Amino acid sequence: MAAPILEVRAADVFYGASQILFGIDLAVERGQTMALLGRNGAGKSTTFKAIAGIAPPRRGQIALSGTTVSGKPPYLVARAGIGYVPEDRQVFPEHTVEDNLIVGAKPGPRGDRHWTTARIYEVFPILAGMRHRIAGRLSGGEQQMLTIARTLMGNPDILLLDEPSEGLAPIIVRAIGDLIRTLREMGVTILLAEQNMHFCMGIATHATVIDKGQVVYSDTIAALRGNEAVMQRYLAV
Template identity: 45%
Template sequence: MLELEGVNSFYGKAHILNDLGFTVQGGEVVALLGRNGAGKSTTMKSIMQLVRPKTGRVRFAGRDITGLPPYKVARLGLGYVPEDRRIFTDLTIQENLEVGRQPRREDTPHWTVEALFELFPNLLERRENRGKEMSGGEQQMLTIARTLMGNPRLLLLDEPSEGIAPVIVEQMAQTILKLKAEGLTVIISEQNLHFAKIVADRAVIIEGGEKKFDGSFLELEQQPEIRDAYLSV
């Protein structure tokens, strides 16, 4: 479904991603793990071409998308939920969802407003509320729901558990598991190892913009030196 090969990305002269490469299979949930500043968010932005790799390739569903404008990447079926959410605060929940609407795609789950309200009952209760009247956790749910209105083939979630109440974190985990059950491919960027182990099939650890580990959580547990070196605070 997705392949990164030798990706080098920069902010100005700062070299952030160093020959980064990994693959994601259809239907997988993969967790990008690492400390703050490791390069996880830049990886997400490089996939979406919001940060264009200086060298290397990004392939999605067999197509080289390197250098495409981000809106064209989105139209191909890549959905991106940024860490800072970026909802429309003066629009209602219902209106925010309509902004994200794209046509139905073949071989992908089809999301309607009604299906999303079933997935996120908190949003149904407040469907006429404006974005600025919502809590941080509710805004996170709305951002995911709005992205799903685009009927993506692959969903990128940047720090979905960051800065929200524990009860909402639990709801978020259950939501990602439901998306996986629907057959959606998901990549999450996370610092919360416990959360990642609940929802993801596989971990890719990044440090200094380089891949340090790629494998199952069982394999990670069998290599505590890797966990301690790259994930411990």
């Protein structure tokens, strides 16, 4: 069995005196698309912030390709190979699409530059036609695609997508789903936080379910699809 590219071990995370995550264990192997599923407030975004170094665990460890990154500041975590797309689609609104991409450009942790503006425009053709458009004038779905593309320009080892379907029209959600499937087929390793279980079923290869700050289930997406008890208990709205 291959060593995980990302491993979270027994992570406890606090906001001040309040504990949010309790002994989180999570492992993502290279090439997987892992869905981190749970209801609103279950701890998905906090898990992402812990991995990205924004809310470092008070106890436990986070490792990327076997190297500990927990305790490091967010910029060093990013340099180590974590690409984090937050849930609120943060673009530079007064700059063009292409400027946003250039701002995000950096070599990967081993100096690789697989993602360039040319490759981005091949994979995101909608952005190619908008390269000179001001980012703040894009729709929510277009901004979501731009944020994902800008993060890929940093050539990360793993891409963290926090609630990419949230607040988008159904047709745009389908387009985001198609994009994630394309990235998966290209071999991009993805950890995807979602409360929309149906969105993940046709996208993810594996699933981890979180509830009240604890991991309660982890298996393939096919196994989850056949586990009605877990879906009803932890994911049904």
